[in-house]
């Protein structure tokens with residue numbers, strides 16, 4: 174039965190599970206964090222404003238029925254300032270080929286202000302299913318909400334419009350359900366039991382990467398990445414974190430290590446403090462530096478976007 178039809182999808186792609194990326198965008202204070210927490214049910218409420226990176230970042234993961242929804246943040250995507258940011262934006266959206274939908278969250282009380290207008294102007298460039306979400310509907314009369322939805326859709330037609338109050342959960346369940354329908358059939362990218370760790374592991378990698386660049390930006394080309402390999406909660410509640418810094422050449426490895434290991438020590442101790450803050454626990458951080466040529470050329474490397482996938486997946 175197995176080899177009869179070579180056209181059959183491979184078993185690991187065949188299950189009825191669905192999985193996809195949802196980009197959640199919106200002006201500051203629109204309620205993105207509140208919505209994320211409501212969507213992921215507080216289980217993965219990792220919301221850090223500290224890590225300012227231009228890379229795509231997983232902000233929350235949740236399971237709805239058979240679907241795994243991965244909410245990503247694409248900071249700076251609409252207003253890239255530096256050249257590096259612009260390059261990253263291109264790659265972020267390129268990589269977000271997997272993004273099944275882009276949700277624009279608008280504070281209904283604020284309505285179509287300048288900032289939201291600016292986002293709407295850029296949105297047509299993003300060729301993804303677009304969902305408008307009017308938030309904070311508890312603060313705005315119904316007639317005004319309908320008028321606002323109409324006005325925004327007249328400016329840019331959205332595929333769907335939702336009205337919610339993220340704070341009290343109003344409308345969030347139907348949004349979740351709909352998003353689960355929209356993502357494509359495919360295997361889950363994160364094991365269910367790792368859901369709560371995944372964003373923390375990623376954030377931890379981003380933090381170390383940030384420290385690396387703070388210290389070595391002149392000496393180190395844009396050719397390094399950080400992976401969190403181990404995230405183990407110890408009996409005493411502290412966390413053992415092992416990370417690998419990948420560079421492209423031996424000469425870069427030497428720079429990262431520094432004279433008598435001083436550079437890596439300094440990077441590690443700064444990263445450890447911040448990782449401890451986001452994890453709200455004592456952290457023991459172990460950093461390894463490895464040379465891996467051409468890691469950046471491999472298009473399959475979601476790591477480039479700051480995404481981290483399970484080994485062997």
Ligand SMILES: Nc1nc2c(ncn2[C@@H]2O[C@H](COP(=O)(O)OP(=O)(O)OP(=O)(O)O)[C@@H](O)[C@H]2O)c(=O)[nH]1
Nearest residue numbers: 201202203204205206207308309310338339340341
């Ligand atoms: N009344 C009301 N307030 C809300 C609602 N959703 C969010 N808020 C409030 O709006 C404020 C901003 O919410 P955040 O979730 O921090 O918004 P955000 O700035 O988009 O989140 P980030 O993207 O992480 O910066 C907070 O005070 C929330 O409590 C809502 O549905 N109703």
